[in-house]
Amino acid sequence: MEEQAMLATPLAHAIGVWIGALLTLMIFSFLYKDNPFYKFAEHLFVGVSAAYWMTVAFWTTLIPNLFARLWPSSMGSVLPAVADNQREWQYAIPLALGLILLTRLVPRIAWFSRWAMAFVIGYAAGTNFTRYLQSDFVTQVQSTMVPLYEPQATTMATIGNIFSQIVVVGGVICAIIYFYFSKEHKGGFGRAARVGIWVLMAAFGASFGYTVMARISLLTGRMDFLYQWFTGANW
Amino acid sequence: MKRTIPLLITFVVGFSLIVAMFVPHDPFHGLDSNFSIFYDVIAVFAFILGGGNLLKVHFNKVQNKRRDWKYSIVTISGFFLVLGAGLLKIGVPEGWSGGYQASGSLFKYLYDATFQPLQATMFSLLAFFVASASYRAFRAKTKEATILLIAAFIILLRPTPLGFYLTYWLPEPLKFLHIPNLSTWVLSVPNMAGPRAIMIGIALGIVSTSLRLILGIERSYLGGDSS
Numbered sequence: 001m002e003e004q005a006m007l008a009t010p011l012a013h014a015i016g017v018w019i020g021a022l023l024t025l026m027i028f029s030f031l032y033k034d035n036p037f038y039k040f041a042e043h044l045f046v047g048v049s050a051a052y053w054m055t056v057a058f059w060t061t062l063i064p065n066l067f068a069r070l071w072p073s074s075m076g077s078v079l080p081a082v083a084d085n086q087r088e089w090q091y092a093i094p095l096a097l098g099l100i101l102l103t104r105l106v107p108r109i110a111w112f113s114r115w116a117m118a119f120v121i122g123y124a125a126g127t128n129f130t131r132y133l134q135s136d137f138v139t140q141v142q143s144t145m146v147p148l149y150e151p152q153a154t155t156m157a158t159i160g161n162i163f164s165q166i167v168v169v170g171g172v173i174c175a176i177i178y179f180y181f182s183k184e185h186k187g188g189f190g191r192a193a194r195v196g197i198w199v200l201m202a203a204f205g206a207s208f209g210y211t212v213m214a215r216i217s218l219l220t221g222r223m224d225f226l227y228q229w230f231t232g233a234n235w
Numbered sequence: 236m237k238r239t240i241p242l243l244i245t246f247v248v249g250f251s252l253i254v255a256m257f258v259p260h261d262p263f264h265g266l267d268s269n270f271s272i273f274y275d276v277i278a279v280f281a282f283i284l285g286g287g288n289l290l291k292v293h294f295n296k297v298q299n300k301r302r303d304w305k306y307s308i309v310t311i312s313g314f315f316l317v318l319g320a321g322l323l324k325i326g327v328p329e330g331w332s333g334g335y336q337a338s339g340s341l342f343k344y345l346y347d348a349t350f351q352p353l354q355a356t357m358f359s360l361l362a363f364f365v366a367s368a369s370y371r372a373f374r375a376k377t378k379e380a381t382i383l384l385i386a387a388f389i390i391l392l393r394p395t396p397l398g399f400y401l402t403y404w405l406p407e408p409l410k411f412l413h414i415p416n417l418s419t420w421v422l423s424v425p426n427m428a429g430p431r432a433i434m435i436g437i438a439l440g441i442v443s444t445s446l447r448l449i450l451g452i453e454r455s456y457l458g459g460d461s462s
Contacts, residue, residue, distance in 0.1 A: 007326050008339045016344060020352035027356040031363060043306040045353040046289070047313030052350050054286050055321030055342065057279040059335045066276050077331045094273040098280030105287050111237050114457055116277055118241035119248055121456050123274045125445035126252025127267065132445075136438035140431050160411060164424045171428025172435070179436050196432070201379045203429025205386025206421050212369060212391060215362035222359045225352070 014235040021229040024222055066091055144172050171199035242451045249449035290314065317345050386421055393418035 026041035068075045069088040076083030101116035103109045148162045177189065178196030185193045228234040252270060255263035293307035319325070320341035327333040327340045336343050375381040392398030398414040405413055411420070447453035 007341060007344045012344070016348035019348040023349060024352050024356045027353065027360060030360065039303065039306050040309055041353060043309040044313045044349065045357060047310035048317050048345070048350050048353065050286050050289050051314045051317035051321065052346065054282050055318060055335065057282045058322060061275050062279045065272050066279075080332060090269070091272075091276075094276035097273070098277050098283075101277060101280045102284055102287070104284055105291070114237065114241040115244060116280070117456060118244035120274060120277055121448055122245035122248030123252065123270050125245065125448040126249035127271075128441050129249070129253055129445040129449070130256045132438040132441045136434045137442070140435050140438070144431065164420065167424050168428045168431075171425060172432045175429055175432030176435060179432065197379055198382050199425055199432075200429045201382040202386040202421065202425035203427075205383040205388075206390050206426040208369075208372065208383070209387035209390030212362075212365050212387070213394070215359060215365050218355055218359035219362040222352075222356050 010235075017229055017234050021226060024226060028222075066095060070095065144169055170195070175199050238454075238457060241457055242454070246449055246451060249445070253449075286314070286318075313349070317342065317350070320345055386425065389414060389418050389421050 023041050023044070026037040029035055030038040063075065063078060064082075068079050068082040068085070069091040072082045072085040072087060097116040097119050101113050103112040146165065148165050150158060150161060174192045174196035176196070178185075178193040178200065180193075183189060225234070248270065251263060251266060255266040290311065293310050295301075296304045296307040297311070321335055324331060324333065324335055325341040326344070327335065327337045327342075329337065333340075336346070369387075372380070372383060372387075375384050392401070392414050398418075402413045402417075410416060444453065448456075
């Protein structure tokens with residue numbers, strides 16, 4: 001309780017804001033050139049983020065999905081809801097495979113880790129086989145093939161919809177043609193491939209625009225944080 | 236042992252998941268969700284492996300006093316500080332039964348003071364590099380580059396007041412050329428057609444690769460004999 005009280009004080013908050021602001025400035029110092037401050041912040045980021053994701057994975061996956069199923073009574077203090085559950089022995093399999101994966105750190109028996117990798121690959125292949133066929137192939141083809149004419153729409157809306165739908169169907173076909181390399185891109189086939197490039201360029205332009213906006217928004221967020229720190233508003 | 240068993244595991248796991256899709260009865264019923272949890276658990280061990288490898292690399296650097304070895308101490312210290320704070324739930328008001336990210340915990344404090352600003356600034360730094368990349372990408376030298384430029388420009392103008400004022404005066408029959416409308420159209424039509432074609436291609440590629448993996452034709456994930 002003492003630690004909690006200490007970290008919840010205004011002083012602790014102010015120190016946290018100062019640390020955050022100084023680390024922000026250290027990262028921005030890279031805009032001038034690579035320097036010791038940036039290297040410090042960069043190396044801290046690597047260590048902190050690795051530990052952060054390991055901790056998140058430990059508490060959100062390992063404890064509820066493994067330990068709470070294999071040793072429910074022992075996990076009562078952490079997850080009171082599972083204390084009376086029955087032990088599920090089948091979860092010894094991922095535990096064994098997980099431990100086998102760690103043999104990768106010991107060169108002499110590193111080949112053992114292939115067993116765990118084989119499970120991961122098998123799972124990914126088995127689920128992706130049906131999942132991608134359903135969601136990314138059949139559904140996408142199906143979504144492209146929609147009626148051109150909507151009787152209840154106004155004339156302008158109808159013309160617009162028909163045009164847009166033709167662009168979508170034509171764009172998808174032309175872009176697929178562009179990715180088909182078993183036939184030389186010449187004549188009508190080549191022209192369709194060229195239209196495919198235009199469609200892809202428009203899509204890449206839109207994605208690029210979005211990426212720029214997202215980064216600028218992050219930048220303004222950091223600038224706002226620094227401004228508040230500078231004026232003492234967020235201390 | 237080194238090759239046959241992994242190939243067998245891949246085949247049995249992959250094939251049974253495909254069968255489970257078409258035969259939703261015992262013993263295949265629920266196989267997908269069970270294997271999904273198995274997969275998540277193994278992925279956590281992969282995280283541990285990654286952390287172990289990170290420590291191995293940086294401890295080696297410190298031990299051999301290689302270039303910039305002093306910064307490796309920062310990485311190792313940051314790693315152990317956050318990991319200890321999170322795993323031991325230091326400062327969590329409710330103790331072990333409380334959430335590891337509870338307000339007032341050391342883990343939450345370190346997240347707010349270090350991880351969050353470091354991550355946000357690292358990604359915001361990309362805004363400057365994206366700006367210089369934009370300059371190169373937006374030189375409309377070819378027809379393709381012009382299309383890229385126009386699409387990106389319309390998307391970038393949309394949320395700005397300039398985007399609205401540039402075209403708000405257009406008469407009703409030309410309202411579809413109003414920047415916000417045009418931006419919606421770019422997003423819902425060409426931006427859908429292009430990625431859709433890519434998605435269809437990727438799906439076909441993944442399906443064929445999955446089949447090659449399950450049947451043991453593709454074995455590169457096993458590595459060489461020495462590893």
